[in-house]
Amino acid sequence: MPVITTNNTIDKSLDVQNENNHKDDSSNLMVQLRSVTKTYANGVNALVDVNLSLKKGEFLFITGSSGSGKSTLLKILYGEELATQGEAIVDNCNVAQLRGDSLSLLRRRIGIVFQDYKLIPQRTVTENISVVLKAQGYTRKEIQRRLEPTLKLVGLLSKANYFPDQLSGGEQQRVSIARAIVATPPLLLADEPTGNLDPDNSWQIMQIFRKLNSFGATVIVTTHDENLVRRCDRRVVKVRDGKVYQI
Numbered sequence: 585m586p587v588i589t590t591n592n593t594i595d596k597s598l599d600v601q602n603e604n605n606h607k608d609d610s611s612n613l614m615v616q617l618r619s620v621t622k623t624y625a626n627g628v629n630a631l632v633d634v635n636l637s638l639k640k641g642e643f644l645f646i647t648g649s650s651g652s653g654k655s656t657l658l659k660i661l662y663g664e665e666l667a668t669q670g671e672a673i674v675d676n677c678n679v680a681q682l683r684g685d686s687l688s689l690l691r692r693r694i695g696i697v698f699q700d701y702k703l704i705p706q707r708t709v710t711e712n713i714s715v716v717l718k719a720q721g722y723t724r725k726e727i728q729r730r731l732e733p734t735l736k737l738v739g740l741l742s743k744a745n746y747f748p749d750q751l752s753g754g755e756q757q758r759v760s761i762a763r764a765i766v767a768t769p770p771l772l773l774a775d776e777p778t779g780n781l782d783p784d785n786s787w788q789i790m791q792i793f794r795k796l797n798s799f800g801a802t803v804i805v806t807t808h809d810e811n812l813v814r815r816c817d818r819r820v821v822k823v824r825d826g827k828v829y830q831i
């Protein structure tokens with residue numbers, strides 16, 4: 585299996601790909617779901633004929649009550665689940681057609697944040713963040729170069745050597761955001777990132793997402809916190825019984 589050793593190699597291959605698609609009208613889209621239906625093996629229709637487009641650089645909230653289909657929608661975008669019908673196009677790639685290395689390459693261009701942080705307990709903040717870069721073959725120098733600005737962005741420079749259990753929930757979520765963005769992916773997906781946090785911490789997390797979006801990242805955040813969505817004043821869609829409604 586070929587191993588990609590430097591970030592440059594990845595970036596160059598994707599630049600070529602983007603250039604080739606430049607004349608295509610859809611090339612300014614980061615995400616396109618076309619008539620996507622997802623039926624799980626047990627017969628549950630988690631998504632029904634969903635159409636959704638997101639331009640590069642957009643910020644989108646996906647709201648909807650528990651069980652409405654939000655996580656399934658994100659999973660289809662990063663290839664964790666396959667659509668039963670329809671197509672998911674992410675960064676000009678048809679996700680269902682990607683296998684092995686090409687799926688890994690796409691996933692490297694997607695940062696993912698979960699409700700439950702998923703940090704490694706025995707590793708420090710710095711180690712938790714750099715684990716992704718190490719796995720992707722970044723040099724030690726490049727890892728160092730990326731760590732400081734990332735820690736600064738999430739406000740954790742002074743806690744770089746703490747372990748997860750020495751941090752508050754909000755701080756742990758900020759570590760997981762740092763881990764998701766340290767390789768500067770153009771697309772950031774966050775699945776109920778504030779689900780375990782109080783309003784102040786939730787607001788802080790949203791400020792970080794908004795800042796990343798202002799730097800050019802495309803951001804999708806699922807949440808059932810209607811207040812937070814209202815305060816943020818960004819595009820919102822609602823999922824109900826597997827259907828997506830523009831609101």
Ligand SMILES: Nc1ncnc2c1ncn2[C@@H]1O[C@H](COP(=O)(O)OP(=O)(O)O)[C@@H](O)[C@H]1O
Pocket residue numbers: 624625626628629630648649650651652653654655656657
């Ligand atoms: N792996 C799975 N197998 C079967 N059903 C699932 C699976 N994952 C989710 N579901 C069902 O699909 C529906 C949508 O779930 P989900 O996308 O997790 O919703 P949300 O994230 O909005 O809470 C729910 O009815 C849920 O029970």
Ligand SMILES: [Mg+2]
Pocket residue numbers: 651654655656775776
């Ligand atoms: Mg969910």
